[in-house]
Amino acid sequence: MSPLIKRGTSFPDVKAAEKIEGETLNAQFETSATATSSEPQRTPPGAGTLRPEDTASERSPRTTMAQSRRDRNSWGGFSEKTSEWSSEEEEPVKKAGPVQVLIVKDDHSFELDEAALNRILLSEAVRDKEVVAVSVAGAFRKGKSFLMDFMLRYMYNQESVDWVGDYNEPLTGFSWRGGSERETTGIQIWSEIFLINKLDGKKVAVLLMDTQGTFDSQSTLRDSATVFALSTMISSIQVYNLSQNVQEDDLQHLQLFTEYGRLAMEETFLKPFQSLIFLVRDWSFPYEFSYGADGGAKFLEKRLKVSGNQHEELQNVRKHIHSCFTNISCFLLPHPGLKVATNPNFDGKLKEIDDEFIKNLKILIPWLLSPESLDIKEINGNKITCRGLVEYFKAYIKIYQGEELPHPKSMLQATAEANNLAAVATAKDTYNKKMEEICGGDKPFLAPNDLQTKHLQLKEESVKLFRGVKKMGGEEFSRRYLQQLESEIDELYIQYIKHNDSKNIFHAARTPATLFVVIFITYVIAGVTGFIGLDIIASLCNMIMGLTLITLCTWAYIRYSGEYRELGAVIDQVAAALWDQALYKLYSAAATHRHLYHQAFPAPKSEPTEQSEKKKM
Numbered sequence: 001m002s003p004l005i006k007r008g009t010s011f012p013d014v015k016a017a018e019k020i021e022g023e024t025l026n027a028q029f030e031t032s033a034t035a036t037s038s039e040p041q042r043t044p045p046g047a048g049t050l051r052p053e054d055t056a057s058e059r060s061p062r063t064t065m066a067q068s069r070r071d072r073n074s075w076g077g078f079s080e081k082t083s084e085w086s087s088e089e090e091e092p093v094k095k096a097g098p099v100q101v102l103i104v105k106d107d108h109s110f111e112l113d114e115a116a117l118n119r120i121l122l123s124e125a126v127r128d129k130e131v132v133a134v135s136v137a138g139a140f141r142k143g144k145s146f147l148m149d150f151m152l153r154y155m156y157n158q159e160s161v162d163w164v165g166d167y168n169e170p171l172t173g174f175s176w177r178g179g180s181e182r183e184t185t186g187i188q189i190w191s192e193i194f195l196i197n198k199l200d201g202k203k204v205a206v207l208l209m210d211t212q213g214t215f216d217s218q219s220t221l222r223d224s225a226t227v228f229a230l231s232t233m234i235s236s237i238q239v240y241n242l243s244q245n246v247q248e249d250d251l252q253h254l255q256l257f258t259e260y261g262r263l264a265m266e267e268t269f270l271k272p273f274q275s276l277i278f279l280v281r282d283w284s285f286p287y288e289f290s291y292g293a294d295g296g297a298k299f300l301e302k303r304l305k306v307s308g309n310q311h312e313e314l315q316n317v318r319k320h321i322h323s324c325f326t327n328i329s330c331f332l333l334p335h336p337g338l339k340v341a342t343n344p345n346f347d348g349k350l351k352e353i354d355d356e357f358i359k360n361l362k363i364l365i366p367w368l369l370s371p372e373s374l375d376i377k378e379i380n381g382n383k384i385t386c387r388g389l390v391e392y393f394k395a396y397i398k399i400y401q402g403e404e405l406p407h408p409k410s411m412l413q414a415t416a417e418a419n420n421l422a423a424v425a426t427a428k429d430t431y432n433k434k435m436e437e438i439c440g441g442d443k444p445f446l447a448p449n450d451l452q453t454k455h456l457q458l459k460e461e462s463v464k465l466f467r468g469v470k471k472m473g474g475e476e477f478s479r480r481y482l483q484q485l486e487s488e489i490d491e492l493y494i495q496y497i498k499h500n501d502s503k504n505i506f507h508a509a510r511t512p513a514t515l516f517v518v519i520f521i522t523y524v525i526a527g528v529t530g531f532i533g534l535d536i537i538a539s540l541c542n543m544i545m546g547l548t549l550i551t552l553c554t555w556a557y558i559r560y561s562g563e564y565r566e567l568g569a570v571i572d573q574v575a576a577a578l579w580d581q582a583l584y585k586l587y588s589a590a591a592t593h594r595h596l597y598h599q600a601f602p603a604p605k606s607e608p609t610e611q612s613e614k615k616k617m
Contacts, residue, residue: 133235289332519549
């Protein structure tokens with residue numbers, strides 16, 4: 001008998017106990033399964049909805065039901081203690097919700113959560129489907145997330161006529177709240193991808209994307225530009241969420257952000273972005289342009305019209321926007337009501353929202369998301385799948401993580417920079433003109449000391465001129481431009497020194513003089529070595545002399561004709577190096593040797609008595 005079996009217990013008893021346990025577990029399983037199947041299945045909109053890949057696990061009681069069993073004791077029998085256990089296939093039920101994929105760190109750098117992005121877009125059900133990416137962007141605290149949650153209600157209940165839901169039901173989905181502080185940061189996407197059949201029967205994947213609002217108190221202009229540009233590059237439908245009106249600064253910011261996005265993309269002859277929708281919230285002038293898409297189209301046509309009497313700056317903004325997007329439209333939406341704006345406890349219940357807003361909301365959301373309105377994401381004319389969108393997301397974020405792109409600047413900073421650069425250019429031009437009058441092309445050679453004196457004098461005058469110009473940004477901001485001016489003037493001075501030296505006949509004759517010296521030295525050495533019978537050395541010197549003579553003739557031709565200037569510059573450099581490294585050192589050594597010789601062997605001096613006697617005579 002095995003020692004693991006408790007004494008006094010026979011094998012039949014053990015088998016009977018196991019049989020009883022199995023029957024008990026089967027009864028529990030059937031009871032639990034019956035209870036599970038009898039519960040009504042309700043799919044609430046927003047949070048709490050299962051992703052497509054989770055629905056199979058929801059339907060299988062085996063994967064979600066905890067089971068109980070009696071524990072065996074150390075002898076193989078059953079104890080009175082029972083324990084709960086789960087099947088190895090059990091997985092926690094995952095509810096749909098917003099997932100942060102672009103994270104803005106405290107140091108204003110960006111990080112992409114690739115794992116979350118892959119988990120959503122590379123699931124087996126959607127990864128090879130063509131994707132429609134819908135994004136909402138704009139200034140912070142203007143109701144972007146609030147709007148996104150109504151989009152979610154529509155996507156979950158679009159086949160229902162009354163998709164907006166119960167009037168007493170709170171609005172859930174993307175996180176939102178009232179107040180003046182920001183709620184959303186970076187870029188969030190909904191964890192469930194919606195599969196929609198278009199009118200042609202093709203099934204596409206719809207991705208909803210919420211973005212951080214621009215120009216909040218904790219974000220730099222680069223943060224805002226990057227988030228807006230990245231969402232525009234990724235989306236096929238970009239909703240530009242505005243409040244009350246489309247103002248000129250809204251268009252200028254759109255121009256800046258889209259250009260920042262276009263810089264990061266490859267050069268293309270096509271328009272870089274697809275659909276742009278101006279969503280004007282809290283529209284207060286329905287007597288001029290009615291609510292909805294028709295009034296919005298007329299309003300936008302007037303706002304984006306390019307006319308001859310407009311200033312060039314205004315024309316450029318509008319031309320740029322038209323050149324960036326394939327489709328541009330507009331929708332005018334009324335104010336949701338004072339209860340929404342002033343109630344700190346407002347939770348999105350429709351009963352507290354004005355009827356006019358709900359009426360137009362029921363038109364807006366299907367106008368954006370109905371199958372006939374969905375635009376498949378395209379890049380360079382190629383339709384993109386969810387798998388491809390992941391790769392583009394990764395490629396674009398790498399560009400914005402690096403330093404390849406210029407950092408966008410505020411209007412004040414850009415104006416101050418232009419102002420200071422203009423002052424630098426004026427002061428530099430003044431220095432340049434006066435130096436031309438002193439040592440320009442038709443002026444004779446000027447002594448180096450005099451040239452340096454004039455340079456210092458004119459440099460001081462240019463600095464005074466720069467400081468005298470009224471500039472934006474303050475003294476601290478202008479200091480680096482003053483340093484830039486001084487550096488550029490010093491570089492100009494070096495060029496004037498070279499230009500002035502070229503007028504010096506001795507400086508200009510350095511190359512031929514050096515070559516003549518080489519010819520003379522090799523000629524003398526060749527003659528001496530040939531006389532004493534060292535024919536090899538004599539031949540080598542004759543060859544060097546011949547090559548040097550050819551080089552001298554070539555240099556003379558280049559100077560005369562102006563052709564082959566690069567070759568002439570090389571000859572000048574070789575001659576200068578030969579002079580500095582060999583001939584000049586040889587001359588210095590000879591001079592030093594002569595000086596030491598005179599010190600070692602001074603000339604004899606006559607005695608004073610003899611000189612005085614000669615003078616007397």
